[in-house]
Amino acid sequence: MVVVAAAIAAAATGAAILVVTMLRVRRLRRYREFLRYMEDNFDVSDLDLSGETAYTDCLAQEWVLDNVARGSYGRFARGVQSYLAENTLAGAILLAIVAGSAAVLLGLLFVEGSAALGAAAGLFFIGGLVIVGPSEPRVSEQLLTALMSNKDRLCERDYVYARLAYDSVRGWERTSTVAGLALLAISPWADLVPTTLAAIIAIVSVGMIIRPAMWIATFNPALAIGYVGVVVVIVFYLIPKTMWRLIKGPPSEEERELESMSRW
Numbered sequence: 001m002v003v004v005a006a007a008i009a010a011a012a013t014g015a016a017i018l019v020v021t022m023l024r025v026r027r028l029r030r031y032r033e034f035l036r037y038m039e040d041n042f043d044v045s046d047l048d049l050s051g052e053t054a055y056t057d058c059l060a061q062e063w064v065l066d067n068v069a070r071g072s073y074g075r076f077a078r079g080v081q082s083y084l085a086e087n088t089l090a091g092a093i094l095l096a097i098v099a100g101s102a103a104v105l106l107g108l109l110f111v112e113g114s115a116a117l118g119a120a121a122g123l124f125f126i127g128g129l130v131i132v133g134p135s136e137p138r139v140s141e142q143l144l145t146a147l148m149s150n151k152d153r154l155c156e157r158d159y160v161y162a163r164l165a166y167d168s169v170r171g172w173e174r175t176s177t178v179a180g181l182a183l184l185a186i187s188p189w190a191d192l193v194p195t196t197l198a199a200i201i202a203i204v205s206v207g208m209i210i211r212p213a214m215w216i217a218t219f220n221p222a223l224a225i226g227y228v229g230v231v232v233v234i235v236f237y238l239i240p241k242t243m244w245r246l247i248k249g250p251p252s253e254e255e256r257e258l259e260s261m262s263r264w
Contacts, residue, residue: 006123010190013127014183020131021176028173031144031166035159042156049163059153060161063146067139123183123190130179137172140165204235 038044047055055061143165147158186193209231217224 006190006193007187009123010183010187013123014180014185014187017127017130017176017180017183021173021180024169024173027141028166028170030148031162031169034144034148035162035166037151038154038156038159038162042154042159044156044159047156047160049160053160055157055160058155058157058161059150060143060147060158063143064161067142127183130176133172133176137169140168144169208235 144162147154147162209228212231213224213228216227
């Protein structure tokens with residue numbers, strides 16, 4: 001059985017992420033040109049671009065309500081919903097069988113893939129997640145496409161939605177670029193990453209969690225359980241989050257605008 005080296009997998013994954021990102025940059029240019037078109041045709045100087053003001057009575061707001069708030073479903077999804085409404089018990093059983101079978105098949109594929117590719121399977125999986133990206137930039141691209149296809153129905157309030165959508169897409173392009181470059185940078189030492197991470201986690205877990213918890217348990221088992229929960233949150237969530245914020249620095253105006261997208 002051929003096992004793909006982690007170094008090759010990291011380099012290939014990083015290169016694939018960068019290639020896809022570069023292809024998306026071409027669309028980003030079209031979106032930037034569209035924003036300039038709106039700036040030239042509408043007075044957008046007095047608009048609130050922070051995302052705190054909810055602008056209504058515009059095409060973008062209608063699109064968000066139809067495709068984000070209420071959600072639009074295709075023919076297949078509507079058919080499934082109709083069948084479940086008319087045959088609730090049978091539909092639930094059938095859905096459970098399909099979902100369970102799919103989960104088993106995906107699990108087998110992942111296990112076999114991990115056995116065939118070794119540590120490279122995890123790198124390919126991470127690369128796939130980065131290439132696909134989260135839902136927010138994809139929805140933002142759909143919104144921009146819809147606005148660009150209906151220029152005759154636009155007004156100045158649509159600019160706010162377009163700008164926030166553009167910033168969302170651009171922010172993810174930057175993130176994927178950093179991820180691709182990071183994978184290329186670590187590719188010569190990718191074989192050492194799993195063992196290094198495992199050693200760090202083992203040292204931290206034993207030294208800061210397990211041994212102190214066992215000592216506390218000799219006096220109060222309930223307090224030991226509470227100690228484990230608190231330390232896990234601090235070590236594996238609060239500390240990495242704080243370090244990431246220190247590295248990034250204070251959030252910029254664009255990042256605050258991106259966070260406001262969740263309010264849509």
